[in-house]
Amino acid sequence: MGLLDALFRSNEILGIAEETLEFALESSEASHPHEYMGFLRGTEAKRLGVDRDGLIITDILVVPGTEANSVSATVKTSQIPNDVKALGSVHSHPNGVISPSSADLETFGRGSVHIIIGAPYDRGDWQAFDSQGQPTNLNVLDVDLPDTEDFFDFTQQDIDEELRG
Numbered sequence: 001m002g003l004l005d006a007l008f009r010s011n012e013i014l015g016i017a018e019e020t021l022e023f024a025l026e027s028s029e030a031s032h033p034h035e036y037m038g039f040l041r042g043t044e045a046k047r048l049g050v051d052r053d054g055l056i057i058t059d060i061l062v063v064p065g066t067e068a069n070s071v072s073a074t075v076k077t078s079q080i081p082n083d084v085k086a087l088g089s090v091h092s093h094p095n096g097v098i099s100p101s102s103a104d105l106e107t108f109g110r111g112s113v114h115i116i117i118g119a120p121y122d123r124g125d126w127q128a129f130d131s132q133g134q135p136t137n138l139n140v141l142d143v144d145l146p147d148t149e150d151f152f153d154f155t156q157q158d159i160d161e162e163l164r165g
């Protein structure tokens with residue numbers, strides 16, 4: 001397997017951690033009637049004990065200025081060394097319409113998965129879309145998220161070794 005194959009394969013998004021999805025739903029509800037918005041970041045599945053190549057969405061980086069309350073302030077913004085760019089975005093539609101607006105479609109080109117959460121923010125009140133704005137399946141994965149401190153234990157050397165492996 002060539003290096004490019006490995007890179008593409010490891011960039012596959014396997015799903016979103018259940019804890020992360022729940023956090024996004026809670027944050028959206030807490031922001032109501034204002035819109036909640038953040039960027040999705042991932043962790044290598046193997047670092048979460050999942051024996052598959054690919055990334056699992058584990059973190060939400062809240063866009064500065066959209067934090068409306070104390071709940072959002074607890075957002076997991078740990079710096080994950082192997083995550084160099086956002087995988088996509090998440091934002092809420094306080095009007096409850098779970099479909100991309102024309103403005104959303106203009107921004108979806110950046111990143112490969114975009115989650116829209118609609119009021120009343122219950123467990124099923126969300127949908128993932130691809131960069132074209134088409135509904136796409138996003139698995140919800142029951143994985144244990146490591147403590148933030150664990151992330152900082154990884155060094156660039158670890159990452160280099162992983163890429164070589």
Ligand SMILES: [Zn+2]
Nearest residue numbers: 093100101104
């Ligand atoms: Zn929108």
